Amino acid sequence: MEPGVARIAVDLLGGDDAPAVVVDGALRAMRADPDLHLLLVGPTEVAGGLVDVLTPAQRARVSIRPVRHAVTMAEQPIQSSRAATTVRAAVAAVAEGSADAVVSAGSTGGTVTAAALGLGRWPDVRRPALVATLPAIAGPVVLLDVGGSLEPRATTLARHAVLGAAYAAVAHAVTGPRVGLLSVGVEAGKGDRLRRAADPLLAALTLPCDARYVGLVEGYDVALGGRADVVVTDGFTGNVLLKAIEGAYAMAGGPPASGGAPRAAALLGVAGTVVVCHGAAQGEDVASGIALAAHLWRRAATTRVATLLTAGPPADCPDRSTHTEVIP
Amino acid sequence: MEPGVARIAVDLLGGDDAPAVVVDGALRAMRADPDLHLLLVGPTEVAGGLVDVLTPAQRARVSIRPVRHAVTMAEQPIQSSRAATTVRAAVAAVAEGSADAVVSAGSTGGTVTAAALGLGRWPDVRRPALVATLPAIAGPVVLLDVGGSLEPRATTLARHAVLGAAYAAVAHAVTGPRVGLLSVGVEAGKGDRLRRAADPLLAALTLPCDARYVGLVEGYDVALGGRADVVVTDGFTGNVLLKAIEGAYAMAGGPPASGGAPRAAALLGVAGTVVVCHGAAQGEDVASGIALAAHLWRRAATTRVATLLTAGPPADCPDRSTHTEVIP
Incomplete structure (x- = not known):
């Protein structure tokens, strides 16, 4: 585990089996990483159910952003991005600096659209890419x-x-x-x-x-x-x-x-750290998605990849000997 | 094993590791199926090497059609189909009635083109399909x-x-x-x-x-x-x-x-039984391709599928209880 606090906004209502598997995944991630802070984005009763099973010390690492509406798999991305969805609220939290990264197991199209609109695209990246x-x-x-x-x-x-x-x-x-x-x-x-x-x-x-x-x-x-x-x-x-x-x-x-x-993929091409878990993700998959988001944030991966895109200096390329390898 | 003689034309020079793996596959198929007859299409010295290791009874089930030129993976299908290739000669053997089916592990494009030109396409099938x-x-x-x-x-x-x-x-x-x-x-x-x-x-x-x-x-x-x-x-x-x-x-x-x-696939849409093994096929894969070709021939699969395409009678659809299932 790399050191440093990582504040991850978690879309509680994204995924086929949400919110149960997202809550399960968030709990697993909290227990595995003592420097992890979570911003739970979704209905207060769901977030509250999660908080109830935490220790007092763990509770200090959790915040809640109440939102009701989820993106269903059948919705068109452009429609859902216009709605007040959990994924949009999670992206907004990153855009305003309340969180460092977003994790969602909801509709990929909805997350990509929300991220592109809420965070902006990198120059010269016509279409963001999901990377597994x-x-x-x-x-x-x-x-x-x-x-x-x-x-x-x-x-x-x-x-x-x-x-x-x-x-x-x-x-x-x-x-x-x-x-x-x-x-x-x-x-x-x-x-x-x-x-x-x-x-x-x-x-x-x-x-x-x-x-x-x-x-x-x-x-x-x-x-x-x-x-x-x-x-x-x-x-x-x-x-x-x-x-x-x-x-x-x-x-x-x-x-x-x-x-x-892998059941989690990083979204590259938007100005922020975004991880998409697939709709059938289970608790351990959501936990690995949260761990991936924290890893990418701690390594400043998004910023460094963006710099390299514009012919950045070789110094942005890591030397293997000085970095630990993590495959979530 | 279904009864009935099946005469399979085998492209000795098709595949990354031809002719060795094709010879190996042909030997395996001969030993497994006593009703199998093979038409070996390729250089006589390769075919002869195979025949040498057969028993006298097995030799009675083998014929040779001497051809030198193979289709290399780098050749364009249309070029190779114009050459006097082993796969074209194998297709021609089916077209003239000397064999019941073709098996090749050579370039898929070359085999598809040779089969379409040499056997003809079914009506209303714009593009033949490879079925695995x-x-x-x-x-x-x-x-x-x-x-x-x-x-x-x-x-x-x-x-x-x-x-x-x-x-x-x-x-x-x-x-x-x-x-x-x-x-x-x-x-x-x-x-x-x-x-x-x-x-x-x-x-x-x-x-x-x-x-x-x-x-x-x-x-x-x-x-x-x-x-x-x-x-x-x-x-x-x-x-x-x-x-x-x-x-x-x-x-x-x-x-x-x-x-x-599977490393063998049936070609549907041409008027004949054609099985394509992929280029990296090994001996057992070629043997399973030959077994698939024999199975399809014995079941008259190509003819019956073609009949069903033109709204054939329900009688052409088999009743599960009267057919054995074979997955090569």
Whole structure:
């Protein structure tokens, strides 16, 4: 655990099984991290139920922001972002400085829209990316996008390659990240129009933190690693892929000892630290999402990735020897 | 094993590790199935090496068609189909009646093009589909497309839904198959433009064999099953998904006891029985591809699926009680 207080705004009503699993996750996170402060965003009776089971010392680390309305999965992102939702209130808490990061297991589209509107986008990032980290054999594999931008252009994939390289270096201390573009084969020219357009763009990029583009990679490389540390794809493919890997681990009798498919992802491209848990998240998933948010905040990951995007100095790239690695 | 001679044309030079793994796979298949006849298509010295290790009785079940040129993975499908390739010669053997089915682990694009040109397409099938069957908890899950058509239109996905339903009934004896469309959530409206366009088309279909459309499904449902027996997606997503599941099983220490991700897929939409093994196929994968081809031929699957496409009589849908289930 890295030192330093982290104040995380938690969307109590986000997720298929909210608020029960969010409350469970918040409790787990509080117990695991003594420097964690939570801002509980949701109905007072839900927040109160959580506070009731805390010790007096833990209660000093909890605040409540009363909000009633949640984003349902069926709502369109743009509609829900106009409503007075829990996720919007949680984002507003970060925007006004009352919290350091947001965690929500509600509708991804609703969270992305709320974050983009409430925190603002980084320059030159047309579409924010959801970034998930999978524990592979030789180290973490950073997969993006996993649902932020379902139909990106080739230029967005190129931008995401830069984002992913910077994130791998800053959040996971990967030195000289290898960046691959997901396709149906590794030979040049394999793939659909989007991949064939993106491949030369990625090859021509100047990547931060001594990252290099290694060309096309395949589905195996996401779970197994070995060929790339960062795998770039569109949000539709990344989302179904991540869930397919999760299904495969369940089918195989459980995830590998190093950890399974992550149920929390970081949102990159907005001016703040935002973590999205998926709708089917359980308590331990929400807890790992809160831990990820705290980790990213303590490492100043969002700010440093944003700096690297604008050709920041090499000093922003961490030296592996001075950083601990955390895969939530 | 179903009775009846099946004559399978095997592309000796297709695949990353050809011809060694193809020879190994052919030997395994010969030993497992006494009614199997093989037409070995490739260099005579390779075929001869295989024949040398057979018993005299086995040799009576082998023929050789000498061809030198293979399709390399880097070649464009249209180029390779113009060359005198092993896969084209294997397809020609089926077209002329010298073999009942083709198996190749070479370039998928090359095999699809060779099959479409050499055997002809079914009416109303714009793009052939590659169909893979995964063993899930409650029975097989038929996934299509896994690489035949990387950028289908919504109408192609609708056609593939019909193909998949018929295939599940005919090849795997699934009664009343449930057909789902792969997307990033199950709520109506989730997904990219292609999925939003295809969803109402699939809902309006008349499906064969008492199949019904169950709406959107997610990545989990491919490996785990439970929600759908047939999962429809574009060939890009299906291909990376299948390989991601394979990678996850390798990462988890091996596939589940019921079987892992298949390395052989049936090509539907051409007038003949064609099985594609993926480029990284090993001997046992090639053997399972040959077994799948023999199974499909013995069940007259291709002909019966084609009949069902043109609103064939319900009699073409098998009754589960009279058919054995085979998942290669």
